[in-house]
Amino acid sequence: MINPSNAPTSRFLHDVGLQPGMRVLDIGCATGLLTRELAGMVGTNGSLTGVDSNEERLAEAKNQPAEPEQADINYENVDLSENLPDWEPFDAITGRRILMYLPDAVETVRRLVNFLKPGGMMIFQEHSPMGTPFSAHPIPQHGQAHDWLWRMIKAEGGTTTMGLDLPRVFEKTKLEVDHYRAEAIMLGSASGQGIEDLANFLVERVVEVGVADRETMQPDTLADRLAEERLQASPIGWDMAYLISGTRSH
Ligand SMILES: C[S@@+](CC[C@H](N)C(=O)[O-])C[C@H]1O[C@@H](n2cnc3c(N)ncnc32)[C@H](O)[C@@H]1O
Incomplete structure (x- = not known):
């Protein structure tokens, strides 16, 4: 699935100075989408560790083919709320949409800071729904x-x-x-922007947690209704990506 909300990450990583040769830890790596991008950025002289607590997602990550110009990736099953492994320090620790799922993000970050080299960077991308979605036109479907x-x-x-x-x-x-x-994720009127995929995966999970039922969501027409609305109302501000980087203060 192409998630339109992932687009700002690589721009930000470049801007804050993620460089070839760095040793990077990617927390909450899931299937390794960001981890592989990072491995490409740090290159063959760098190294990547991706951690997640979901064994199935890690297995999928490990199954992805390696690119010739990318750093070796080491995937580890780690619960970030528990004791952390005895890692050697990293040049950068990254995470995308992981802090939002931790019961105590502050405590986890506090422990992770100890694994940064002097001058090492902590870099996160997270999201919040406040202020979105928006358009100059009515957008009830979105x-x-x-x-x-x-x-x-x-x-x-x-x-x-x-x-x-x-x-x-x-x-x-x-x-x-x-x-x-913060970067707004704007949807245009064209198809193939990830939102149709989102509509499909959304239904199963929304129904499963009991937020809405299938009858209300009408899954057969949901993607089409969104596409039709975008023709009338785009651009639509769908999401806001918040990006932060920082270094350890002494
Ligand atoms: C939205 S996904 C992350 C997506 C990924 N960072 C990317 O950009 O493609 C959130 C991930 O956090 C992981 N996660 C949630 N709680 C965790 C914990 N306590 N320890 C480790 N991973 C955790 C989940 O298993 C899931 O794979």
Whole structure:
């Protein structure tokens, strides 16, 4: 699935100075989408460790073919709420949509800070639904889908304020904020922007957590209804990606 909300990550990683040769830890790596991108950025002289607590997602990550110009990736099953392994220090620790799923993000980040080399960077991308979706035109279909999505995330135990909480997390964990920005994820009228895929995966999970039933969601027509609305109302501000980087303060 192409998630339109992932587009800002590589821009931010470049801007904050992620470089070839770095040793990077990617937390909450899931199937390794960001991890592989990082492995390409640090190149063959760098190294990547990807950690997640979901064995199935890790197995999928391990099954992905390696690119010739990318760093070796070592995947480990780690529960970030438990004791962390005895890692050698990293040049950068990254994570995308992981802090929002941790019961105590501040405590996890506080422990992770100890695994940064002096001058090492902590880099996260998180999201929050406040202020989205928006358009100059009425968007009831996108408004409804957005509401289902975020109620589902909340029902699954996710924190909906994490994008906006990031500077406070850094402050509490003695990290100096170097960069903090938000990027709006704008949907145009063309198809193939990830939102149709989202509509498909959304239905199963929304129904499973009891946020809405199939009759209400009408899965057979959901993607088409969203596409049709985008023809009338695009551009639509669908999501906001919040990105932060910082270094350890002494
Ligand atoms: C939204 S996914 C992350 C997506 C991934 N970072 C990417 O950009 O493709 C959230 C991941 O966090 C993992 N996760 C949740 N709680 C965790 C924990 N306590 N320890 C380790 N991983 C955890 C889940 O298993 C899931 O794979």
